[in-house]
Amino acid sequence: MSGHTTIVNHLRRTGYRVTPQRVIILEALQRQGGHMTAEDIYARVRAEHPYINRSTVYRTLDMLSKENIITVTDLGKGSVHYEMSSDEPHHHMVCQQCGKVEEVDHALLEPLQNSLLRKYKFKANIEHFAIFGLCHKCQEKLRKAR
Amino acid sequence: MSGHTTIVNHLRRTGYRVTPQRVIILEALQRQGGHMTAEDIYARVRAEHPYINRSTVYRTLDMLSKENIITVTDLGKGSVHYEMSSDEPHHHMVCQQCGKVEEVDHALLEPLQNSLLRKYKFKANIEHFAIFGLCHKCQEKLRKAR
DNA sequence: GTTCTTATTGCAAATATTTGCATTTGCATC
DNA sequence: GATGCAAATGCAAATATTTGCAATAAGAAC
Numbered sequence: 001m002s003g004h005t006t007i008v009n010h011l012r013r014t015g016y017r018v019t020p021q022r023v024i025i026l027e028a029l030q031r032q033g034g035h036m037t038a039e040d041i042y043a044r045v046r047a048e049h050p051y052i053n054r055s056t057v058y059r060t061l062d063m064l065s066k067e068n069i070i071t072v073t074d075l076g077k078g079s080v081h082y083e084m085s086s087d088e089p090h091h092h093m094v095c096q097q098c099g100k101v102e103e104v105d106h107a108l109l110e111p112l113q114n115s116l117l118r119k120y121k122f123k124a125n126i127e128h129f130a131i132f133g134l135c136h137k138c139q140e141k142l143r144k145a146r
Numbered sequence: 147m148s149g150h151t152t153i154v155n156h157l158r159r160t161g162y163r164v165t166p167q168r169v170i171i172l173e174a175l176q177r178q179g180g181h182m183t184a185e186d187i188y189a190r191v192r193a194e195h196p197y198i199n200r201s202t203v204y205r206t207l208d209m210l211s212k213e214n215i216i217t218v219t220d221l222g223k224g225s226v227h228y229e230m231s232s233d234e235p236h237h238h239m240v241c242q243q244c245g246k247v248e249e250v251d252h253a254l255l256e257p258l259q260n261s262l263l264r265k266y267k268f269k270a271n272i273e274h275f276a277i278f279g280l281c282h283k284c285q286e287k288l289r290k291a292r
Numbered sequence: 293g294t295t296c297t298t299a300t301t302g303c304a305a306a307t308a309t310t311t312g313c314a315t316t317t318g319c320a321t322c
Numbered sequence: 323g324a325t326g327c328a329a330a331t332g333c334a335a336a337t338a339t340t341t342g343c344a345a346t347a348a349g350a351a352c
Contacts, residue, residue: 017318017329038308053332058309060330066242074220078340079308093268096212102268108261112277115254121282122239122248129277131258136267163299163348184338199302204339206300224310225338 021052025060035081071127089127095135153215170195171206181227217273221247235273241281
């Protein structure tokens, strides 16, 4: 999904109302590209349109993620990250020891997505993924320390 | 991992200090068995030992999850859930539309765990899983609505 | 058992997020 | 273009979680 009008149309077709707030938030997300926190988005939006409320930002982000227009990733440290969905989904491994975040090839997740659909008819929004664990380095460190 | 003393020994060996607070929090988790929020645990602990601080609870839970003694699951609605790790890991599918939570067979996750280890040497703490998406019912509803 | 070092705790304040309710406003219908 | 209704917003308060720092205490070394 890309292009502004496309998204707006999708929302309208799905029964959502297209409010100026929603449009502005979408624009902020698109201009940025990468990861943003709710606060980042709020700040950006506010810069131009000071009348927008923080809860509206949260509620809109929630709605956009339900519609798979953006992805939400909780990297486990403080705040959650938002980002426009891309045609090339990517995922994250988060080391619980050192906090490092690495990307995971989408191919590794696809089998899971398929088996969930087959077994439970559950349509997993797989881009919503953060996998916690231990990175290679920290495993080594632990091995030595003991 | 089970049995109180076993866990306490593990912590000590790993270099953590065994404080009364930590022991009490562990006991609360074990007595309960199922899912608990941080607040549940705090309340339980407080009932008997009113001097324990809320941040200590959060910090201890964090530590216990790093040590894989408990699991953390963010079901996306409000607060995070904690639970003693079991020998029979189980996971959750969370419907982003209706909020329903269903369990996922561990077998579906194992391949992912293996491929992460093989490809990235990342030791995924797989029990930490909540998979978001659309349940069967809500897919049907959406199909009809459009 | 005393001493020392450093991890852990408590506290208070900062931050992040959600929610109930009254008000406003898209947009479908006339 | 005016009207009506439900969805969305704003606001303020509730809730959930994290953090910096000074005080305390676990456990290693003596």
